[in-house]
Amino acid sequence: MLRTRARHQIRPGADGAAGEQWPRRVLLLGGTSEIGLAILAAMQLPPGCEVVLAGRDQRRLAAAGENLPCTVVMQYYDATDLAAHVALADAVFSAGPVDLVIAAAGVLIGQDVLARDPAQAGLLVQTNLTGNVTAVLPIAERMRKQASGTIVVLSSAAAIRPRRANFVYGAAKAGLDAFGRGLADSLHGSGVRVLLVRPGFVVGRMTQGLNPAPMSTTPGRVGTAVARALAGRAHVVWVPPGLRPLSAGLRLIPRPLWRRLRR
Template structure:
């Protein structure tokens, strides 16, 4: 539970190897978090993680995004380890390649299951716990790719669009419970997952995304963009005529 001055004490990261997720956790640890759970398929080497190096007690849990029937149990295991969950960071996902998805529709369906339906079961399990606690925040890593889907990555973008809508609806369902959802919309972030993607304008580092999340948690925001310039930019892109939008997606 948060301490007497409101500092986050416990953090659960779903997607324990995510570079952006780990940057967010590291930032929260630097700000005072002391108990961290890293949940990933096969577990993670908790003792060698950055949060552990900063003095946090770090636990590792098995988490499989494609096994929705296990997600409630994963949340319960995290609670058994650290008690109430102050912040849960939902950061798992796959990027993949659009051409590969079009050549192998089954792989596209598997990726969509990770990028959307896995978040539905995990998000509902987390929300149930936060509602029971009467406090806590779920941080959902969405993407500008879901704000308006482009042809060059529409499998990934459509899943992110679904996730963004789900997260907003989940936030509304938690209103008045003491718990909340923070939706994060980063643009291009150079990480291992995006190494095969051409750089895009207005990139952000994992650390800059973490800064935006930290500020959003402090301010009570419902949505943050990283970098912030993307918010007005995509407001304009939503109004762009579809023929022109298709040309931008080539």
């Protein structure tokens, strides 16, 4: 792991609350993720914290760490290199306990591209689902042993019902969402918490060039909602919150109507 000292001043907690000391060590899987970084920006990270940014490109990871008020450590991580994920967990936990893990690696590829090139569909599923499963499972076991920790899983509102316009992405997120819920149940009583995040359309790098869907949001708003949820006891957070009742309604739309949706 490569260590860099953040150039910025350590930011103290706004109100000196007890939660100020948490989290001391954070792992962001997908260390350049706009949403992942927005979550960290929205949290009151305590003085002396350490953030491990895990990703593929050292230069972009270093740039991502520049504004963090913590010691930044860079860790190589490829979500599709499934066999490397136990060693990744070993490397991170050998340096000390981890309080918070944010699983934010993901890709969005157009359904038209996937229809022409199924290998891309495989890559999408591996990045969004399989790679998160193989990375998070060994992390969860290490957190179970330390009897503490929080795992944030970036699911999506797309997990709720597959749309013909992006059903491969929806299928991968549905799998990840189920994994997150099952993981939460399996960790119940262990001292480890799982927070499942279901954003709708987030205007940002991942959705560049796409027309924003109704109720679209921003990485900053997702970050604020997740930081607030982390301070409470929720197990699921929808962003924006109105997506929750909307999704319940969308589930009830008869299939002949649902399949007519263009997006």
